[in-house]
Amino acid sequence: MSAKTMTPNKVLGLTGLVFLAAYFTPFDAPRVAGALQEAFLMLNDYARRHVLLCVVPAMFIAGAITVFLNQRAVMRYLGPKAPKLVAYGVASVSGAILAVCSCTVLPLFKGIYKKGAGLGPAVSFLYSGPAINILAIVLSYKIFGWKLGTARMAGALVFSVVIGLLMQAIFRKEDEARLADERMFAYTKEDGDRSLAQMALYMASMIGILVFVNWADSKGGSPVWDMIYAAKYWITGAFALVLAFTLVRWFRKDDLAMWGSATRDFALQILPLLFGGVLVAGFLLGRPGHEALIPNAWVASLVGGNSIFANFFAAIAGAFMYFATLTEVPIVQGLLGSGMGRGPALALLLAGPSLSLPSMLVIGGELGWKKTTVYVSLVVGLSTLAGLAFGMIA
Secondary structure: OOOOOOOHHHHHHHHHHHHHHHHHOOOOOHHHHHHHHHHHHHHHHHHHHHHHHHHHHHHHHHHHHHHHOOHHHHHHHHOOOOOHHHHHHHHHHHHHHHOOOOOOHHHHHHHHHHOOOOHHHHHHHHHHHHHOOHHHHHHHHHHHOHHHHHHHHHHHHHHHHHHHHHHHHHOHHHHHHHHHOHHHHOOOOOOOOOOHHHHHHHHHHHHHHHHHHOOOOOOOOOHHHHHHHHOHHHHHHHHHHHHHHHHHHHOOHHHHHHHHHHHHHHHHHHHHHHHHHHHHHHHHHOOOOOOOOOOHHHHHHHOOOOOHHHHHHHHHHHHHOOOOOOOHHHHHHHHHHOOOOHHHHHHHHHHOOOOOHHHHHHHHHHHOHHHHHHHHHHHHHHHHHHHHHHHHHO
């Protein structure tokens, strides 16, 4: 909500809260000062490592989905009337192929949701993108052993479908009303004079850029993966040339203008909430391996054993932390070395990558806080139960 749409009383109330925070916060206290510095260091790290190479390409893809993707195709495969096996299969697999972090997946989620995807399949895509990362699964097997690696893979696959089905069932009437509202489907440029093969090549080139420019080093975990990593910029460049070819051959100036406008709108909707959330997360929890307001020792001491509380705390702490792609693996490795139980470790691995405080803010802006609260509760609750069950048998 912008200042222009807020009532004077709300503006005054918000101003009062800012004043009280500025007045009473002991900024000269070493821990508070360190946490404040950590917040901006985390924002700096996020901006350098993720915005240009992850979020920006994702916003261009989301803009392309909104402007050019044929709506009938989205409704056919991801709409509420699509066969469940098809809808949730497409959503979970397509999300897993991208293997992005919880913030990078947001523009893509907004794109397919605005285009007419049902709430359930859209949420399945939202969860699967960050949670089912192929390299993260491989590293989990290598570092944590086959039991925890298998549990993480199976849990993420099952959760992506179960959470989507539950969200669709809980909010079925609201979602049907949303899709029945003709105003939601304001006219946008369809693929028109471009064939399905041309559109597929155009979308694949952008997805290829997003995937390969962010290809992570497995550090010896997979020779093939490391070979791709060594050549990732050459591969990315090849996809960029394909994208340039499609734009020159099959798109007009007005097409590009509409695409740019849609991408700009996504940036205006997402970036302020993302940056604000990253600052808050950095202030409270800090970057991986660094302390902020909440001491790391507190977290480690609360996730030992296999109690319901330990699993719940691991899930809820992971849900609010921001994990860049693959960073959850060394973090959990360090926590296990500090006494973390294997059940809470799984709970964190299932909840952490798929959620973060910045992503919650953006999801809340798109779905509303009622749906967002239910989604977060489902992720945390199921992760807690999965961790508790795994801890009993591991």
